[in-house]
Amino acid sequence: MQTKRAMILVSNDPESIRLGADDLVKSLNDALAAYELQDEVDVSTIGDVGRADILPLVIVYPEATVYGPVKAGDARYLVEEHLYKGRVATDLLAPPKQLSGHIGWLRTRKGYNPAEQRVVLERAGRIDPDDIEDYIAHSGYEALGKAVTEMTPMQVIETVEKSGLQGRGGAGFPAGRKWRFVRGAEGDKKYVICNADESEPGTFKDRVVMEGDPHQVLEALAIAAYAIGADEGFIYIRGEYGVAYQRLEKAIRQAEEFGFLGNNIFGTDFNFHLHIHAGAGAYVCGEETALIESLEGKRGEPRTRPPYPTTNGLWNKPTLVNNVETLSNVPAILRNGPEWYKAIGTPSSPGTKVYTIMGNINFSGVIEVPMGITLREVINIYAKGMKPGSTFKMAQTGGASGSIIPAALQDTPMDFESFRKAGVSLGSGALLICDQNVCIVDLVKVLLQFFRFESCGKCTPCRIGTQRSYEIVERITQGQGQLEELDKLLEMAAEMERASNCGLGQTASAPVRDMLKHFRTEVEAHIRLGICPTGVCPMVVEEEAAPA
Amino acid sequence: MTAPSTERDIPALVRAAIEKHGAKRDALIPILSEVNLALGYIPGEAFKEVRKQLHDPTEGVFVAESQLHALASFYDMLATKPRGEHVIKFCENAPCHVVGGKAVWDTLREKLSLKNGETTPDGKWTLVTTSCIGLCSVGPVVLVDEDLYGNVTPEQIGDILGRYE
Numbered sequence: 104m105q106t107k108r109a110m111i112l113v114s115n116d117p118e119s120i121r122l123g124a125d126d127l128v129k130s131l132n133d134a135l136a137a138y139e140l141q142d143e144v145d146v147s148t149i150g151d152v153g154r155a156d157i158l159p160l161v162i163v164y165p166e167a168t169v170y171g172p173v174k175a176g177d178a179r180y181l182v183e184e185h186l187y188k189g190r191v192a193t194d195l196l197a198p199p200k201q202l203s204g205h206i207g208w209l210r211t212r213k214g215y216n217p218a219e220q221r222v223v224l225e226r227a228g229r230i231d232p233d234d235i236e237d238y239i240a241h242s243g244y245e246a247l248g249k250a251v252t253e254m255t256p257m258q259v260i261e262t263v264e265k266s267g268l269q270g271r272g273g274a275g276f277p278a279g280r281k282w283r284f285v286r287g288a289e290g291d292k293k294y295v296i297c298n299a300d301e302s303e304p305g306t307f308k309d310r311v312v313m314e315g316d317p318h319q320v321l322e323a324l325a326i327a328a329y330a331i332g333a334d335e336g337f338i339y340i341r342g343e344y345g346v347a348y349q350r351l352e353k354a355i356r357q358a359e360e361f362g363f364l365g366n367n368i369f370g371t372d373f374n375f376h377l378h379i380h381a382g383a384g385a386y387v388c389g390e391e392t393a394l395i396e397s398l399e400g401k402r403g404e405p406r407t408r409p410p411y412p413t414t415n416g417l418w419n420k421p422t423l424v425n426n427v428e429t430l431s432n433v434p435a436i437l438r439n440g441p442e443w444y445k446a447i448g449t450p451s452s453p454g455t456k457v458y459t460i461m462g463n464i465n466f467s468g469v470i471e472v473p474m475g476i477t478l479r480e481v482i483n484i485y486a487k488g489m490k491p492g493s494t495f496k497m498a499q500t501g502g503a504s505g506s507i508i509p510a511a512l513q514d515t516p517m518d519f520e521s522f523r524k525a526g527v528s529l530g531s532g533a534l535l536i537c538d539q540n541v542c543i544v545d546l547v548k549v550l551l552q553f554f555r556f557e558s559c560g561k562c563t564p565c566r567i568g569t570q571r572s573y574e575i576v577e578r579i580t581q582g583q584g585q586l587e588e589l590d591k592l593l594e595m596a597a598e599m600e601r602a603s604n605c606g607l608g609q610t611a612s613a614p615v616r617d618m619l620k621h622f623r624t625e626v627e628a629h630i631r632l633g634i635c636p637t638g639v640c641p642m643v644v645e646e647e648a649a650p651a
Numbered sequence: 652m653t654a655p656s657t658e659r660d661i662p663a664l665v666r667a668a669i670e671k672h673g674a675k676r677d678a679l680i681p682i683l684s685e686v687n688l689a690l691g692y693i694p695g696e697a698f699k700e701v702r703k704q705l706h707d708p709t710e711g712v713f714v715a716e717s718q719l720h721a722l723a724s725f726y727d728m729l730a731t732k733p734r735g736e737h738v739i740k741f742c743e744n745a746p747c748h749v750v751g752g753k754a755v756w757d758t759l760r761e762k763l764s765l766k767n768g769e770t771t772p773d774g775k776w777t778l779v780t781t782s783c784i785g786l787c788s789v790g791p792v793v794l795v796d797e798d799l800y801g802n803v804t805p806e807q808i809g810d811i812l813g814r815y816e
């Protein structure tokens with residue numbers, strides 16, 4: 104790295120590859136060779152940087168000039184202008200306005216001033232994820248070194264507790280407290296697991312974190328292992344995430360070579376061995392006990408709790424399970440201190456949240472913003488507003504088990520506490536923004552299709568409830584709905600919430616409840632008047648109306 | 652990408668997978684995934700082989716074939732029936748649905764004359780739905796074998812399918 108004078112990064116997420124990123128890399132190398140610059144300039148790749156509008160995207164360092172979209176045919180011009188002649192290739196510049204709006208920060212709200220820095224995505228898109236030295240050059244493994252050489256495990260736990268970091272996998276459970284539980288659990292052998300199963304529809308933040316900065320996940324896991332007293336850990340990553348898997352696998356090898364993983368880390372007697380395990384396609388395996396079953400080579404059916412993984416986890420040993428994003432906050436917290444972290448976000452929900460935003464908006468992608476900003480701000484600032492002709496009707500948060508948020512709640516601060524008070528859920532951080540043309544019944548049908556497909560079938564309320572609810576809602580879209588069945592839906596919702604074994608069954612009814620709470624008139628129009636106000640539902644029985 | 656199983660040496664394939672992932676109970680899913688990747692599905696013979704080769708009293712690994720079947724049936728990425736030469740996966744979740752997924756799905760079904768889960772009589776295409784694959788910012792999303800297509804419109808379907816002729 105040091106001997107090179109510049110580096111070219113090319114986005115190589117699947118969409119960029121589809122648009123010719125591979126050819127572009129080849130052409131860039133050819134062009135560098137043509138100008139005899141190949142020894143001075145490196146070409147490398149970065150994961151999804153969240154800029155779907157300008158792919159394939161090219162960033163040239165050290166100036167960090169962003170170009171996009173760049174075609175293979177532009178490579179020679181770019182190399183000649185920027186690297187040979189040393190000036191900006193203006194024709195290819197990415198629109199700068201849009202860039203500053205992407206992974207951005209909101210300044211002063213309510214009196215505190217989140218500094219102009221990202222936490223989880225601090226390096227993503229700015230470093231070469233395949234190069235451990237680049238990570239180290241950007242404060243990488245500093246926090247691990249500090250932890251194992253200067254701090255006791257309890258001090259690490261106390262620091263995480265003080266920071267107020269809450270779990271980003273959906274439930275918002277205080278991370279430090281969970282670490283303390285596992286530290287205190289009886290047993291010599293303990294495990295840490297990184298939950299990278301990310302399968303909530305609409306959620307791909309963890310993928311961006313892992314693809315953009317894999318070493319940060321590794322460093323955090325090693326710190327967690329040190330804190331709780333584990334010498335072995337697993338990353339359970341969903342089977343579809345091929346690029347992230349390869350990046351992590353490579354990162355693990357590099358970290359082992361550099362002595363950040365393995366035996367005697369930083370010359371101490373702390374040992375930590377990390378493995379990566381790919382899932383095979385089952386949403387429920389994101390639930391922590393199902394994940395553990397799956398890791399053990401079984402069907403991923405959630406266990407009955409208690410006992411919890413903190414005492415009886417993998418191979419019945421005390422196990423810490425944390426989400427990718429939760430963990431990725433830890434190195435920065437250790438480096439900068441808990442007070443620094445608490446200054447970001449809101450008092451009850453410190454830090455940032457990574458969201459994936461999509462739907463009928465102008466910009467879709469990934470953003471990292473302080474906890475506590477509102478949905479309206481996200482739409483107006485980061486999503487660049489609703490699509491032309493679209494007006495906001497509702498948003499669906501947190502994947503399928505999230506809430507449906509009506510316009511009235513657009514100004515509720517998005518943090519765990521405010522959302523809990525408003526009776527909605529932040530979930531996994533997906534924000535699906537829907538306009539006036541989206542039919543609530545059709546949307547809920549699609550959400551229920553997901554649940555009935557993904558229910559593992561272990562317990563009856565969930566297995567039957569998701570199926571029956573789907574059928575009732577489908578009949579409404581076919582013009583066959585009955586008013587009494589709406590009560591039936593609510594009865595089933597209550598039963599599923601009460602008697603289901605895991606979070607899937609317990610939250611599968613949320614869309615139904617939200618539909619009847621906020622959009623009952625629209626539902627009843629389907630039933631009483633036989634019309635779908637948005638014109639989306641067929642209102643007749645179609646031949647294969649539902650994918651089986 | 653999917654080859655008929657007879658063309659492959661299944662015992663050798665299973666042996667290689669076990670060597671790579673270890674003869675352990677917790678390696679079952681990676682082993683089956685490996686077979687699935689190589690053959691496009693897991694034929695009955697492969698289940699037999701896995702059971703046979705894993706039968707190791709010293710390691711204490713005993714798996715019944717029915718257990719292996721139960722395992723494979725649980726995970727969407729593991730197929731137990733042969734699939735077409737090309738497998739088309741359509742994301743059916745809400746984010747893709749809201750930005751026009753339904754029309755894409757209808758076009759796919761029409762063009763191929765297939766219902767969900769079916770294979771064309773000539774064995775060329777299999778059409779299935781899938782849950783979100785994390786590319787929602789470029790929805791609607793269609794996956795053909797390993798190739799990803801984002802921002803798909805009904806008009807593009809003919810063109811996309813044409814690439815595999």
Ligand SMILES: Cc1cc2nc3c(=O)[nH]c(=O)nc-3n(C[C@H](O)[C@H](O)[C@H](O)COP(=O)(O)O)c2cc1C
Pocket residue numbers: 269270271272273274275276278298299300301302303386387388389390391392424425426427429430605606607
């Ligand atoms: C059906 C279901 C699916 C889940 N999927 C995920 C997931 O994909 N990723 C994740 O981190 N947590 C998921 N969770 C939450 C986990 O069970 C667990 O709470 C989380 O990994 C804890 O990490 P955290 O404390 O860092 O948030 C899921 C829960 C349920 C009930």
Ligand code: SF4
Pocket residue numbers: 387404405557558559560561562563565566603604605606607608609
């Ligand atoms: S609630 Fe649903 S997903 Fe969870 S264990 Fe029961 S059947 Fe399986």
Ligand code: FES
Pocket residue numbers: 304305306742743744745746747748782783784785786787790792
């Ligand atoms: S919802 Fe279709 S890829 Fe995520």
